Amino acid sequence: MALIDRLRAVRATLRPGEAGPVASEGVVSAPALRAARPAPPDGASNYVILVLDSCRFDTWVRARPRVMERLGPLEKRYTYATWTAPSHYNLLIGLLPHSSPTHVYASEYYKDDFLKFKERFRIPDLSFGRMVPTLWLPTYLQSLGYRTNMLVSMPVLNPATPINSGFDRYQLMDRHNDVTAMIRAMRWYVDRPNFFVLNTGETHYPYATPDEPENEWPRISGVNGVFKHLDDHVRAGGLVHTSEAPRFFDDTRMKQLHARQVEAVRWVDRAVEELFDTAPANTWITITADHGELFGEKGYFGHGPIQHAKVTEVPFVEGRLR
Numbered sequence: 001m002a003l004i005d006r007l008r009a010v011r012a013t014l015r016p017g018e019a020g021p022v023a024s025e026g027v028v029s030a031p032a033l034r035a036a037r038p039a040p041p042d043g044a045s046n047y048v049i050l051v052l053d054s055c056r057f058d059t060w061v062r063a064r065p066r067v068m069e070r071l072g073p074l075e076k077r078y079t080y081a082t083w084t085a086p087s088h089y090n091l092l093i094g095l096l097p098h099s100s101p102t103h104v105y106a107s108e109y110y111k112d113d114f115l116k117f118k119e120r121f122r123i124p125d126l127s128f129g130r131m132v133p134t135l136w137l138p139t140y141l142q143s144l145g146y147r148t149n150m151l152v153s154m155p156v157l158n159p160a161t162p163i164n165s166g167f168d169r170y171q172l173m174d175r176h177n178d179v180t181a182m183i184r185a186m187r188w189y190v191d192r193p194n195f196f197v198l199n200t201g202e203t204h205y206p207y208a209t210p211d212e213p214e215n216e217w218p219r220i221s222g223v224n225g226v227f228k229h230l231d232d233h234v235r236a237g238g239l240v241h242t243s244e245a246p247r248f249f250d251d252t253r254m255k256q257l258h259a260r261q262v263e264a265v266r267w268v269d270r271a272v273e274e275l276f277d278t279a280p281a282n283t284w285i286t287i288t289a290d291h292g293e294l295f296g297e298k299g300y301f302g303h304g305p306i307q308h309a310k311v312t313e314v315p316f317v318e319g320r321l322r
Ligand SMILES: [Zn+2]
Pocket: 053, 054, 083, 084, 085, 290, 291
């Protein structure tokens, strides 16, 4: 089954209202929230985290996305995990990709990193002591009066997974690679600050933009879908060695795929202009990736069970537009 069929199969089982903990429109009514939630702190900021799935740092540098870089200076950061699910879990406990600092205890770095949320949320007395014991940013934000939203593209983050906790709205998008549809599906409420986590997949294999016909997408046997054809990769009790699959790691092909990811970043950059135009004043935006990607280096392709610097190097920009 090809990737797109796989995605459709997962989505078909998770239509909002048919299965999983998603309401029919995925939006909690305003009266219900008012009754259950305190008034937010004065001046509290909207906050959006946009995750370009699999976008590695040097891809961003090659793409030179001028719109997204309006947020602030580009930083090279490193993800705590090498694939989608654990990386998003990390984001949601408040650990964004790190700067790999030297000569500092991890506990000190975490503390300093958390303090930056005071600026992002414009809440001077934000207390991460109150995240104990759940260590879960969405529920903490709800307790502060926020509306919490997560719109995702990757089926491994679908609404039936435990990641969907503490969200007023959680939705798997119809297409894995259409950030414009995602931006247009955002609902900005004016009575409370909004928290959004957006996961978009143009930069994920096969690095396809929504205007590209599916029959023109590159096809690499065996990499369509995380849990697909697992048996195909295992022979006689071991993983198939790359030397047995020379076409799979053809250098020219890898360069073409990397170039596709560069073009995907440029596509997202143009699309993000609409987010910047429609986001209300007092919105902080962080744009980063959940992990990088390998394009043939040392015999690796993709991400996940890979120990290589390029699978943790990601771009990071953030700031407040107005
Ligand atoms: Zn991912």
